[in-house]
Amino acid sequence: MCHFEQVRKSRKDLTTVQNDIFYFYGKYSNMSLSNQKHLFDIPEEIIYLNIASQSPSFKSSETAGIKAVKEKTRPYLITTSRYFDPIIQLKKLFAKIVEVEDYNRIACIPSVSYGLSTVANNIQLQEGDEIVLVEEQFPSNYYVWEKLAQQYKAVIKIAKQPDATQGKGKQWNENILNAITDKTAVVAMGNIHWANGTLFDVKAVRKKTLEHNSLLIIDGSQSVGALPFSVKEIQPDALICAGYKWLFGPYGCAYAYFGSYFDNGNPIEENWTNRLDSENLSGLTNYQSKYKPLANRYSVGEHGSFIYVEMQIAALTELLRWKQMDIQNYCEIITSSSVSKLKEAGCFIEDSDFRAKHLFGVEMPISINLVSLKERLAKENIFVSFRGNYIRISCHVFNTEKDIEKLTNCIIAELA
Known part of the structure; x- marks a missing residue:
């Protein structure tokens, strides 16, 4: 069974304990998204997992902004x-x-x-x-x-x-x-x-x-x-x-x-x-x-x-070209495997049913050297937010499963 099918199956097997939350946030989905990095000007070597701090612009938004800047040069129009x-x-x-x-x-x-x-x-x-x-x-x-x-x-x-x-x-x-x-x-x-x-x-x-x-x-x-x-x-x-x-x-x-x-x-x-x-x-x-x-x-x-x-x-x-729950599904698919690995390595991540998929915290074991981890991530061009002993991962449809895996490997290497 492929990873995508496993995630979909696990979603169907959810118990009803969290129905109020899951129903409200999950009822809008009807399809999945493919990677949309082509809509953004993000270099291939950059792994940007920090949209919760500041989003990148769409290429179309950049174009619209430049056009409006030029409009100001001719205010009489x-x-x-x-x-x-x-x-x-x-x-x-x-x-x-x-x-x-x-x-x-x-x-x-x-x-x-x-x-x-x-x-x-x-x-x-x-x-x-x-x-x-x-x-x-x-x-x-x-x-x-x-x-x-x-x-x-x-x-x-x-x-x-x-x-x-x-x-x-x-x-x-x-x-x-x-x-x-x-x-x-x-x-x-x-x-x-x-x-x-x-x-x-x-x-x-x-x-x-x-x-x-x-x-x-x-x-x-x-x-x-x-x-x-x-x-x-x-x-x-x-x-x-x-x-x-x-x-x-x-x-x-x-x-x-x-x-x-x-x-x-x-x-x-x-x-x-x-x-x-x-x-x-x-x-x-x-x-x-x-x-x-x-x-x-x-x-x-x-x-x-x-x-x-x-x-x-x-x-x-x-x-508005996308459904918001499809964004959630996409982020769940690209992060699911890494979430399991991080939990096995001793990190705490909130239960899937009670957290968002586009933004979640990874609590580091006390033993980890955060200074060393930050240096490692900087060398690998991986951008995340540190909040106390948490790493906040915030991803979107311009990210891939490999992006999350690379971050995960850095964390596990530091834990080792």
């Missing part, structure tokens, strides 16, 4: 519509990726911290209210809540990561659900853990937050684009996503979905293009008190940047 029409196209593309019916619920923002600050700016708490966070969240999704808690004398409540190696993901999900009570005002979390790829059952979290009248704010930066996420199904109150990772946009671009809770909120800046009828440049001093509908009020100033927008449109157009 830039029409009024260029400030608005491409933004609508971009929002529609992102809305399709995350299954949002109305693109007006999408805001174009410069960063996750900007989006989360916008969210926090529109939340009022009572003294003693609790904000539930997952242990060791990314700093941008911690500091903003710490500040909000201090402002209202609320409490930060951390859903702890279990110490156990067996059933860790399952227990962590239970800890998150158990942390949600009648005191919970906000739950803010990623749908996977940014450093080790643990899958969180956001569908179950949403159900419990609704029972306790709590807001659910999702950071999709390390998943959306590579892992299925449906706003229509989960119905978070807000979804914030960095654009320069799994969405292949330039650094400095991000997206935000805002649900009905934020329909009449206050933006953190007053951008003229977000006001009603702003397309009429000749009437801009007829000051307009009304915003454009829904989330448009939250877009950052100059979000119509010609260069960034064209690069993002090209990137999302490419991304």
Whole structure:
């Protein structure tokens, strides 16, 4: 039996213990992808397994960016519509990726911290209210809540990561659900853990937050684009996503979905293009008190940047050619054999059913010399992230099974 068939068979043999998570993340798949490295300008000698830090650009995105740079040399050819029409196209593309019916619920923002600050700016708490966070969240999704808690004398409540190696993901999900009570005002979390790829059952979290009248704010930066996420199904109150990772946009671009809770909120800046009828440049001093509908009020100033927008449109157009669960399947196939070898060598990797396939952590035995390992990987042109005693592997359809095997061989050599 070939390796591909073995992976497919093992998937069919899964028990139902993790059905909620596996069903939600797995139900969108209907085919597998072949290697797509030809769409990127990555040299053959480079093994890039660090998209969770920064994605490479599609060739088509690079071309679109260069074309837009040249457009700026002739500003007299830039029409009024260029400030608005491409933004609508971009929002529609992102809305399709995350299954949002109305693109007006999408805001174009410069960063996750900007989006989360916008969210926090529109939340009022009572003294003693609790904000539930997952242990060791990314700093941008911690500091903003710490500040909000201090402002209202609320409490930060951390859903702890279990110490156990067996059933860790399952227990962590239970800890998150158990942390949600009648005191919970906000739950803010990623749908996977940014450093080790643990899958969180956001569908179950949403159900419990609704029972306790709590807001659910999702950071999709390390998943959306590579892992299925449906706003229509989960119905978070807000979804914030960095654009320069799994969405292949330039650094400095991000997206935000805002649900009905934020329909009449206050933006953190007053951008003229977000006001009603702003397309009429000749009437801009007829000051307009009304915003454009829904989330448009939250877009950052100059979000119509010609260069960034064209690069993002090209990137999302490419991304939409694939199904996100097919990306998961591809990454599982190229990493499965190496994951088994690393576990046999004494490394800890989360159970397959409770982790993403495009991003996961490999915990090194304490005995390994990380300095020596980093030097070895540098010599082999292998790029990964080190997070404490973890190596974070983040792969995509431009990687191959041989890429992962080469990384694995380096780790095992150091362990020996």
